[in-house]
């Protein structure tokens with residue numbers, strides 16, 4: 001501002017500009033700079049929470065406060081039993097802690113449900129004798145089709161504490177050969193692997209694999225004829241190598257083909273190849289984002305990266321679809337609650353696969369997962385596509401979104 005002269009100068013109170021509460025001119029610009037430099041910065045965790053409050057209160061309505069408080073509370077873990085160690089002994093130790101194998105328990109519950117529906121079918125036959133045997137069969141098949149087809153790998157064993165029990169697992173100990181007995185992870189992150197339903201002899205691609213929890217779970221099925229584990233980050237790929245080294249015998253881990261490519265190009269590099277593809281994409285990692293400043297995607301410097309996430313996710317899913325052989329199955333997953341990163345990405349990838357690559361894709365119904373695993377996880381009932389595990393104080397797993405797609409041709 002130019003110095004005031006003449007009559008205007010007389011309008012100033014004693015003390016000049018300082019009397020108006022402004023600093024003397026020689027300090028003014030320095031003051032302004034300093035003010036800009038020290039403006040209170042909102043932490044990334046706070047920014048994440050503000051963003052979630054704005055978006056998720058609309059998406060989840062009255063359920064959001066319950067999800068919110070759960071995200072801010074201690075997360076629950078599951079102990080994935082390592083079949084390459086003394087798995088029976090490890091299971092016994094985990095059972096002594098009062099933990100239960102949620103995969104096995106869900107299978108038991110499924111068989112009971114099927115048994116009940118059969119008994120109902122027989123009862124129905126008594127009251128409706130005109131129904132033929134084949135009609136009765138088709139009734140049974142429509143009553144419990146998804147449970148019958150829910151072939152969940154019996155080789156995956158994961159122990160959790162029951163709902164409301166907030167006990168923690170001790171860290172796994174190495175056995176005499178140095179192999180660890182279990183791997184601690186968010187138990188909900190096994191659901192995408194279970195949904196992938198790997199069959200004996202399958203060629204499997206884990207497109208975004210590091211640090212390797214799901215790769216390890218895929219190996220536990222004992223079904224992969226070949227497993228390609230890729231992650232664009234070389235340092236994270238090294239973490240994956242270390243995980244395999246601690247859990248898997250050398251001859252098995254030597255068969256895992258670890259690469260650090262940009263997964264978006266995979267379809268061009270190795271198209272129409274795999275029976276099963278897991279696309280566990282980078283996302284806003286909602287739980288981490290509200291709890292940890294470190295490596296937080298809501299930090300200002302990562303704004304562009306955050307804005308570009310849905311595009312990256314869509315490109316990765318598309319690459320996964322292209323890498324699958326016709327008839328092959330792809331599971332897309334995130335640990336975010338965001339519809340923009342979940343259903344919208346799936347819809348867009350299916351559309352682009354059809355319009356630009358002439359590939360038709362069928363989105364599978366996974367609603368039976370809700371029934372199978374209702375005793376362990378809290379599911380969102382209103383996903384348009386796929387399934388979403390909601391964090392809940394009694395079962396504080398997730399968020400975990402997963403959606404299964406079958407490439408038709």
Ligand SMILES: C[S@@+](CC[C@H](N)C(=O)[O-])C[C@H]1O[C@@H](n2cnc3c(N)ncnc32)[C@H](O)[C@@H]1O
Pocket residue numbers: 189207208209210211212213214215230231232233236261262263264280281282283
């Ligand atoms: C959610 S994490 C994967 C977690 C892993 N599946 C697990 O269960 O341990 C997402 C991973 O995607 C990787 N990533 C990001 N962009 C990628 C890209 N263009 N191609 C391949 N991987 C990518 C990140 O380095 C990160 O490790």
